[in-house]
Amino acid sequence: MDLALSLKLAFRALMRNPLRATLTMLGVIIGVAAVVATLAIGQGARASVQAQIATLGSNVIMIMPGAPSAGGVRMVMGSGSTFTADDVDAIRRECPSVSAVTWTVRSGGQAVYGNQNWSTSIVGATADYFPIREWTIADGTAFTDADVRNAAKVAVLGATVADNLFQGGRAIGETIRIKNLPFKVVAVMKRKGGSMMGQDQDDLVILPGTTVQRKFLGTTSVIGVMMASARGAESINSAIEEMSSLLRQRHRIRPGQDDDFFMRNQAEFANAAEQTSKTMTLLLSSIALVSLLVGGIGIMNIMLVSVTERTREIGIRMAVGAKGGDILSQFLVESAFLSLVGGALGVALGWAASSLISKLAGWPTTVSPASIALAFGFSAAVGIFFGFYPARKAALQDPIEALRYE
Amino acid sequence: MSTPVLDSRDLVKTYVMGETEVRALRGVSVMVEPGEFVALRGPSGSGKSTFMNIAGCLDRPTSGKFVLNGTDVSTLSRDRLADIRNREIGFVFQGFNLLPRTTALENVEVPLIYRKTGRAERDARALEALALVGLSGRAGHFPTQLSGGQQQRVAIARALVTQPALILADEPTGNLDSRTSLEIMALFQKLNREQGLTIVLVTHEPDIAAFLSRTLVFKDGHLVADQPNRAPLDAAKALAELPAEEALA
Numbered sequence: 001m002d003l004a005l006s007l008k009l010a011f012r013a014l015m016r017n018p019l020r021a022t023l024t025m026l027g028v029i030i031g032v033a034a035v036v037a038t039l040a041i042g043q044g045a046r047a048s049v050q051a052q053i054a055t056l057g058s059n060v061i062m063i064m065p066g067a068p069s070a071g072g073v074r075m076v077m078g079s080g081s082t083f084t085a086d087d088v089d090a091i092r093r094e095c096p097s098v099s100a101v102t103w104t105v106r107s108g109g110q111a112v113y114g115n116q117n118w119s120t121s122i123v124g125a126t127a128d129y130f131p132i133r134e135w136t137i138a139d140g141t142a143f144t145d146a147d148v149r150n151a152a153k154v155a156v157l158g159a160t161v162a163d164n165l166f167q168g169g170r171a172i173g174e175t176i177r178i179k180n181l182p183f184k185v186v187a188v189m190k191r192k193g194g195s196m197m198g199q200d201q202d203d204l205v206i207l208p209g210t211t212v213q214r215k216f217l218g219t220t221s222v223i224g225v226m227m228a229s230a231r232g233a234e235s236i237n238s239a240i241e242e243m244s245s246l247l248r249q250r251h252r253i254r255p256g257q258d259d260d261f262f263m264r265n266q267a268e269f270a271n272a273a274e275q276t277s278k279t280m281t282l283l284l285s286s287i288a289l290v291s292l293l294v295g296g297i298g299i300m301n302i303m304l305v306s307v308t309e310r311t312r313e314i315g316i317r318m319a320v321g322a323k324g325g326d327i328l329s330q331f332l333v334e335s336a337f338l339s340l341v342g343g344a345l346g347v348a349l350g351w352a353a354s355s356l357i358s359k360l361a362g363w364p365t366t367v368s369p370a371s372i373a374l375a376f377g378f379s380a381a382v383g384i385f386f387g388f389y390p391a392r393k394a395a396l397q398d399p400i401e402a403l404r405y406e
Numbered sequence: 407m408s409t410p411v412l413d414s415r416d417l418v419k420t421y422v423m424g425e426t427e428v429r430a431l432r433g434v435s436v437m438v439e440p441g442e443f444v445a446l447r448g449p450s451g452s453g454k455s456t457f458m459n460i461a462g463c464l465d466r467p468t469s470g471k472f473v474l475n476g477t478d479v480s481t482l483s484r485d486r487l488a489d490i491r492n493r494e495i496g497f498v499f500q501g502f503n504l505l506p507r508t509t510a511l512e513n514v515e516v517p518l519i520y521r522k523t524g525r526a527e528r529d530a531r532a533l534e535a536l537a538l539v540g541l542s543g544r545a546g547h548f549p550t551q552l553s554g555g556q557q558q559r560v561a562i563a564r565a566l567v568t569q570p571a572l573i574l575a576d577e578p579t580g581n582l583d584s585r586t587s588l589e590i591m592a593l594f595q596k597l598n599r600e601q602g603l604t605i606v607l608v609t610h611e612p613d614i615a616a617f618l619s620r621t622l623v624f625k626d627g628h629l630v631a632d633q634p635n636r637a638p639l640d641a642a643k644a645l646a647e648l649p650a651e652e653a654l655a
Contacts, residue, residue, distance in 0.1 A: 005519065016507065316503045319464065320517040320564065321492020323485045399464045403503065 010334040013306070024302045025342035027295025028382065032346025032375045033353060034288035039371035040354035042281025044364035049273040053266060055192045055201065057134040059233055061240060061265045063226040063247070066258070082251055082260050083223045088126075091228060094246055097239035101228040102128040105209055107216045113165040113176045120161050121204050122178065124212025130156075132229045135206075140172040140187035143208055151210040155183040158202040159191040178205065181215055236265050289378065295342070296382035303335050303390035314394050315402025324395040331391035332384060339383025343376045350375070409476045411572050411604045412438040412461060417470035419456050430456040432627035433470070438606065440571075443598045443638075445615040446608045448624030454608055455576075457624065461606065462495055462574045463487045475571040492521050496565025498575040502557040504549040510536065510560045511545040517568045535563040539593060555586035562593065566603075573597075575607040579614060585648060591617050592641035617641050 014021040065083055088103045095101075105124040110117050123129075127145045130137070143154045155176060162171045162185075171185045192201040213220050230239040240263050251260055307314070314327055354365040419431040431453045438444055448454045459465040460472055463479055464487075472480045475494050479487065496517075497503075504513045514532040523531070536542055539559040549557055558578060565573050575594070579587035595617060597603045607618065615621050616639045623631035 005525075012507070312503070313505055316505060317516065317520075318488065319462070319491060319497050319503075321488050321520040321568075323488040323520070325485070326520055400459055403464075403499070 006330065006333045007337065009330060010337045013310075013334055014337065020302060021338065024298050025338055025345065027298035028292065028339050028342030028379050029295075029346040029349060031288065031292025031295040031382075032343045032379050033350035034291055035285055035375040035378070036347055036350025036367060036371055037354045037357070037365075038284040038288050039281065039374070040350070040365040040367045041357065041363060042277060042284065043366040043368055043371070044354075044358065045280075046274060046277045047366055048364045049277060050270065052193075052195060053270045053273060055134070055195065056266050056269070057132050057227075057229060059230040059236055059266065060132060061228045061230060061236065061243070061263055063228065063243060063261055063263050065224070066261045083226055084221060085223060087247060087250060088223070088226060090246060090250060091226070091243055095228075095239060095242040097230055097235040097242055098228045099231045100128045100132050101226060102126045102132055103209060103223040103226045104129065105212050105217060105222065105224045107212055109179045109216070111161060111165060111176050111178050111205060113174065116165045116167065118161055118164040120158070122212060122216070123204055123206050124209035124216075125206060126209055129206065129227070132227050135192075136190040137187045138190040139170070140185070142187045148208040148210050150208075151214055152208055153181060153183045153211060153215075154186045154208065156187040156189060156206040157185055158189055158204040158206075160200055160202040161205055162188045178207075179216060183207065230265075233267070236267060240265065292375075292378060292382060295379075296339070296386040299335050299338055299383055300386035300390060302338075303331060303387055304393070306334070307331065307390045307394040310394075311397065311402050311405040314397050315399050315405065318397070318399035319403060327397075328391045328395040331394050332387050335387025335391070336380060336383045339379045339387075340376075342383075343379030346379065347372050347375060408440055410437045410473075411440050411442075411475055412436070412606070413471075413473040414457075414460075415471045415473075417457070417460065417472060418468050419453075419460065419465070420468045429627055431460075431467070434624075434627075434629045436622060436629055436632070438572075438604060440604050441598070441602045442604055443594070443617075443619045444606045445618040445621040446606060446624065447610070447612075447615060447621060451626075452624040453627040454624040458574060458576060458606070458608055461572075462497060463491045488520075492517055492568060494571045496562075496568065496570040496573045498558070498561050498565050498573065498578045500577040500580040502549070502554070502561045502581070504557055504560055504564075506549060508548070509545065510541060510547050510549075510552065510563075513549070513560055514564045514567050517564060521568070531567055532563070535567040536560070538566060538597070539563045553586075554582050555589055558582065558586075558590055559593065562590075562597075566597070571604060573603055573605045575605060577608050577610065579609070579611075585645070587614070588641050588645040588648070592645055595638075595641050 063083070083103065085103060088101055091098055091101045102125050107122040107124070108120070109122055110119045126148050127143060129135075130142050138159070142156055143152065147154055155178070157165070157171060165171070165176060166174070171188050174185050175182045176185060177183070189202070195201050209223070210220070213222065228239060228243065230236040243263070244259065247261055248259065253259065317327060351367050354367055357363055358365040415435050417431050417434040421428040421430060434453070434457060446454045446458065456465070460467050461474070463474065467480050470480065471478060474490065477490065479490055482490065505516065511529070511532050514535050515528045518528045518531060533542070533545060536545055539562050541556060541559050541563065544552060544556060549560070552560065579590055582590060591614060594605055594607070598605055607614075609615055616635070619635050619638050621631070621633045621635060622629060
């Protein structure tokens with residue numbers, strides 16, 4: 001029997017009881033919609049996490065002071081920095097996989113302009129900090145290495161700080177006061193938005209590192225965290241190795257002794273976040289697949305009823321020459337039809353649901369072709385799998401009994 | 407001598423129903439030549455239905471041989487039997503057995519679907535078969551829109567459409583009033599005469615058997631009588647002789 005005719009017969013058989021066909025399909029529709037929607041939400045969440053991680057800067061490696069040990073007693077992690085500006089210079093000189101390196105110190109304080117004030121965090125760094133963290137200057141020019149050497153009193157403002165102090169007015173060239181010291185605003189940075197942890201990344205003031213050391217920390221030697229960027233994603237590991245061995249050598253750490261520093265790179269954050277969202281997506285979509293399975297059982301149930309109701313029809317068809325295979329395929333086409341139409345409607349519903357979710361809840365969602373293929377393929381498989389038993393039951397009917405059936 | 411349409415030799419069929427064994431056929435040997443119009447009679451339980459099932463390739467004998475139009479069908483597989491049913495046999499049932507919600511034309515086409523005839527040829531042959539039973543104008547009607555006699559005509563067209571060697575009719579007039587019964591018998595006689603169609607017809611009524619050329623009587627699983635009818639009645643004439651008021655009713 002050709003496909004067009006089979007489909008016509010299947011459609012007609014299902015149209016005998018449209019309500020029943022619709023209710024049967026509803027199970028598949030809901031299952032497929034759930035799969036599509038959960039995958040879309042999961043994928044969207046992953047994409048947004050990736051985008052947030054990317055705001056750290058690409059290929060960034062953070063070198064943090066570790067637990068110093070004094071005579072075998074380990075101190076609190078990060079309690080004493082052993083990094084010096086010379087370490088930074090050495091990394092810049094001797095590590096070929098590192099394209100840029102900077103050092104940072106942190107402080108906090110109130111910034112004042114006119115009658116406005118804003119408490120913010122203060123980062124001291126070198127000029128390389130901007131490309132490494134991928135900060136873009138929105139207005140003005142960032143400070144230079146010369147400013148760092150001279151401990152110049154210049155400031156680069158995060159967008160939040162600029163907004164709060166200048167209330168929309170232009171900040172460049174104005175003088176603000178931080179802890180009662182005047183700083184000339186040379187640049188305002190483009191907004192990055194919230195971080196993964198929900199912090200406002202734009203709520204900061206960046207000053208030359210040396211200025212922060214001398215004016216706020218009262219030292220010229222302490223540096224906090226170093227940041228380096230590798231030449232590319234593939235050289236992150238070699239950059240870490242080069243820096244590790246260099247720092248161990250410079251800090252005179254004997255083989256077998258613990259490092260007095262540790263490194264984190266963006267890939268680790270990305271992997272952790274990716275793992276979390278993957279696990280969630282897997283969990284949710286397996287629940288959705290279970291509901292699709294339940295939909296399949298609904299199809300099987302209705303097909304069994306239908307086979308019983310149409311016993312006489314089966315008998316007539318067999319009497320005029322239908323083989324077991326003809327009857328089998330007739331009922332299989334019907335159940336596949338149910339599940340495929342249900343699958344198509346489910347994809348549409350899932351798509352609609354996920355765009356509704358992203359509109360109402362503000363979650364990003366991405367409906368990928370792969371998730372549609374998965375849901376659709378699975379529903380087709382469900383229809384054929386659960387349709388097979390009833391269809392086989394029909395095909396194995398005895399024609400004499402079937403003809404006699406009332 | 408031509409190949410007999412139906413040639414059964416020592417046909418035995420035994421059913422096992424729970425503990426008891428039912429011997430439905432106990433050795434039936436009979437031959438039907440092309441162009442015969444045979445009545446099958448006998449009380450219920452006589453074995454005539456079992457014989458019809460085997461003749462219709464719906465069932466297989468326990469032992470013995472059954473040759474249909476030159477093919478020994480006693481040991482064929484289910485699928486081969488389906489094929490033989492499709493090619494060699496046309497069924498007409500007491501209860502018409504048309505597919506519901508399916509037009510007359512589509513009902514007639516069903517056997518052709520299973521032999522994978524193309525759409526255009528299917529339509530042409532089905533219309534031809536409907537014309538043969540006088541229902542050309544009703545091709546698009548559904549069974550519920552047709553009278554009992556018309557439904558049985560559609561069923562006969564469905565049996566004819568594959569040009570089978572044998573028509574098996576199981577009490578085809580059992581559900582019809584006497585006028586309509588006569589119409590159906592007249593149609594069978596016409597097909598038998600004009601198309602040379604071989605027909606085996608199960609009936610309880612001696613009136614109906616009177617229109618046929620031969621009567622086989624079954625009893626307790628045996629063929630107990632085989633009577634030729636040298637002067638069968640003409641159903642068309644009988645129909646014409648019916649009182650006019652009855653025709654109006």
